[in-house]
Amino acid sequence: MAAITPRQRTGWATANFVVIALALIPVLWLVSLSFKTPTAVLDPSFIPAQWTWGNYSGILTSSQFIRPLANSIGIGIISTVIAVVLASMAAYAVARLRFPGKGLLIGMSLLIAMFPLIALVTPLFTIERALGLFNTWPGLIIPYVTFGLPLGIYTLSAFFREIPWELEKAAKVDGASPFQAFVKVIAPLAAPGMVTTGILVFLACWNDFLLAISFTSTISARTAPAAMQYFSGGSVFTIPTGPIAAAAVVITIPIVIFVLFFQRRIVAGLTSGAVKG
Amino acid sequence: MSTTETVTAGAPAEAPPKGKPQLSEGARAERRLGFMLIAPAVIVMIAVTAYPVVYAIYLSLERYNLALPQAKKFIGFANYGAVLSSPYWWHALYVTVVITVFSVAITLVLGFLLAFVLHRTIFGRGLVRTTSLIPYGIVTVAAAYSWQYAWTPGQGYLSSIFNNSAPLTNQFQAIVVIIIAEIWKTTPFMALLLLAGLSLVPEDLQKAAKVDGATGWQRFTKITLPLMKPAILVALLFRTLDSFRIFDNIYILTLGANGTGSVSILGYDNLFNALNLGIGSTISILIFICVAIIAFLFIKGFGTAAPGTDIGKR
Numbered sequence: 027m028a029a030i031t032p033r034q035r036t037g038w039a040t041a042n043f044v045v046i047a048l049a050l051i052p053v054l055w056l057v058s059l060s061f062k063t064p065t066a067v068l069d070p071s072f073i074p075a076q077w078t079w080g081n082y083s084g085i086l087t088s089s090q091f092i093r094p095l096a097n098s099i100g101i102g103i104i105s106t107v108i109a110v111v112l113a114s115m116a117a118y119a120v121a122r123l124r125f126p127g128k129g130l131l132i133g134m135s136l137l138i139a140m141f142p143l144i145a146l147v148t149p150l151f152t153i154e155r156a157l158g159l160f161n162t163w164p165g166l167i168i169p170y171v172t173f174g175l176p177l178g179i180y181t182l183s184a185f186f187r188e189i190p191w192e193l194e195k196a197a198k199v200d201g202a203s204p205f206q207a208f209v210k211v212i213a214p215l216a217a218p219g220m221v222t223t224g225i226l227v228f229l230a231c232w233n234d235f236l237l238a239i240s241f242t243s244t245i246s247a248r249t250a251p252a253a254m255q256y257f258s259g260g261s262v263f264t265i266p267t268g269p270i271a272a273a274a275v276v277i278t279i280p281i282v283i284f285v286l287f288f289q290r291r292i293v294a295g296l297t298s299g300a301v302k303g
Numbered sequence: 304m305s306t307t308e309t310v311t312a313g314a315p316a317e318a319p320p321k322g323k324p325q326l327s328e329g330a331r332a333e334r335r336l337g338f339m340l341i342a343p344a345v346i347v348m349i350a351v352t353a354y355p356v357v358y359a360i361y362l363s364l365e366r367y368n369l370a371l372p373q374a375k376k377f378i379g380f381a382n383y384g385a386v387l388s389s390p391y392w393w394h395a396l397y398v399t400v401v402i403t404v405f406s407v408a409i410t411l412v413l414g415f416l417l418a419f420v421l422h423r424t425i426f427g428r429g430l431v432r433t434t435s436l437i438p439y440g441i442v443t444v445a446a447a448y449s450w451q452y453a454w455t456p457g458q459g460y461l462s463s464i465f466n467n468s469a470p471l472t473n474q475f476q477a478i479v480v481i482i483i484a485e486i487w488k489t490t491p492f493m494a495l496l497l498l499a500g501l502s503l504v505p506e507d508l509q510k511a512a513k514v515d516g517a518t519g520w521q522r523f524t525k526i527t528l529p530l531m532k533p534a535i536l537v538a539l540l541f542r543t544l545d546s547f548r549i550f551d552n553i554y555i556l557t558l559g560a561n562g563t564g565s566v567s568i569l570g571y572d573n574l575f576n577a578l579n580l581g582i583g584s585t586i587s588i589l590i591f592i593c594v595a596i597i598a599f600l601f602i603k604g605f606g607t608a609a610p611g612t613d614i615g616k617r
Contacts, residue, residue, distance in 0.1 A: 042426075052446060070458055124334070125337030142547065144590060145591040146355050148583040148587050172352060176348075204336050235550070239554075281437070281441055292440075
């Protein structure tokens with residue numbers, strides 16, 4: 027590498043700073059609002075004039091937030107596990123086996139990945155009401171799994187192609203059936219790809235709003251993003267800015283943790299299926 | 304991702320090509336396993352998407368209002384006539400197209416800038432990469448609340464910078480705010496896709512051009528851009544289709560008030576406020592057709608570089 031001139035150094039430092047500031051300011055604004063008292067909220071400065079933990083203690087003791095948060099976590103985890111298991115099976119078949127109709131499967135996944143969600147909301151709403159799935163966990167888990175599958179099949183088949191398949195051959199020579207070879211040899215090697223896929227699917231479930239407000243009517247299945255709009259302020263005349271900001275921060279924390287720990291994997295997963303020259 | 308040409312190392316390589324009547328025992332077992340492995344995923348996807356879409360087509364041909372269930376009746380294409388002659392539909396479509404075009408175009412430019420910073424920055428690369436992923440990961444609704452409060456007159460930092468303006472109550476300004484929120488949220492994703500394409504551009508080529516006296520801009524337009532075309536088109540397709548179904552940001556920021564509703568907001572309103580399943584389904588089908596047209600145009604533009612055709616042939 028050529029020597030870095032001081033000018034280059036300042037230039038890149040500025041660029042880095044701008045990127046970090048633009049990425050963080052809206053998040054810091056939420057953090058600031060979440061620590062403001064109801065009177066301090068009326069002050070547009072970033073540093074709260076009066077600090078309080080009240081917004082957090084308020085939402086974390088209210089079933090209006092705790093229950094949806096539990097729903098978000100539960101529905102997200104169950105959907106992710108199911109989607110990753112089903113997608114792994116399909117991706118293994120796509121990456122490794124010869125069978126007709128493979129192109130059809132890929133085409134279908136691609137179509138679903140690009141599907142306008144709203145187009146499904148009306149019919150699914152009607153179907154879910156008829157089947158008694160409306161406002162239940164399965165009522166959200168089933169569509170989440172469906173929309174996690176294309177993402178999963180896409181990312182996982184890209185990961186599966188990187189695996190040294192000679193090992194599978196060796197296992198077969200040793201007398202393992204294709205299924206045993208998959209479970210005992212390949213699945214452990216595929217684990218990193220599955221973790222990555224799991225993170226992406228979970229983020230998508232955690233992020234969903236449209237399905238969550240459409241297929242729920244009470245806190246028994248409503249997820250956290252959908253529940254925030256129903257928060258109330260201290261009185262009828264107070265807008266619940268502080269509590270909503272605190273809830274937004276709480277549901278953002280897992281994301282920040284994921285990003286900090288799995289940054290490399292998230293990047294690999296997001297770009298694996300999409301761009302290969 | 305057409306992998307039909309991949310030679311399967313673990314399977315008998317002499318398996319006869321399909322179409323021949325006789326399949327070896329191994330090939331048949333492999334087929335069976337393949338079908339078994341994809342079956343659960345395929346069944347779920349068909350049950351939750353294909354079937355509802357067909358059902359939506361059927362619903363769209365009916366007069367069906369949940370408030371007036373006894374008036375349910377098959378009315379053919381009358382719902383389509385009603386929607387397509389309604390100014391609400393065309394206005395929502397117009398708003399959606401404006402938001403999509405501007406947010407995707409600006410995101411592409413900013414995504415490039417961000418990708419360059421992530422690719423080239425000399426120090427602090429890990430920190431910048433991690434931080435720039437946060438907008439991608441953050442729940443759209445949470446971010447939308449941040450923008451809404453930032454633009455609330457008397458309370459928000461952005462509003463106070465702009466003379467206590469209240470942009471969310473004005474159609475044009477509200478759409479600008481919605482576009483900003485979209486751009487902030489999606490630029491990191493765009494940058495990541497572009498970055499993956501950028502890392503495929505050989506360094507030697509850049510150096511050679513530099514030696515030959517090409518300016519930075521020339522190297523960008525003559526080397527980087529052409530080589531990145533597939534990556535750019537994939538990123539644009541994903542972002543366009545994603546942006547076309549914009550819902551969360553508008554719902555939180557304006558609820559579609561003052562003529563800022565997208566087609567998704569219109570569909571949602573017809574279903575949950577008007578309880579009109581017939582019209583709601585019609586709007587769903589029309590949105591689906593729009594998305595299909597966008598995808599078709601892009602894939603025509605892709606040529607052989609369509610996602611899925613190039614992967615696996617390495």
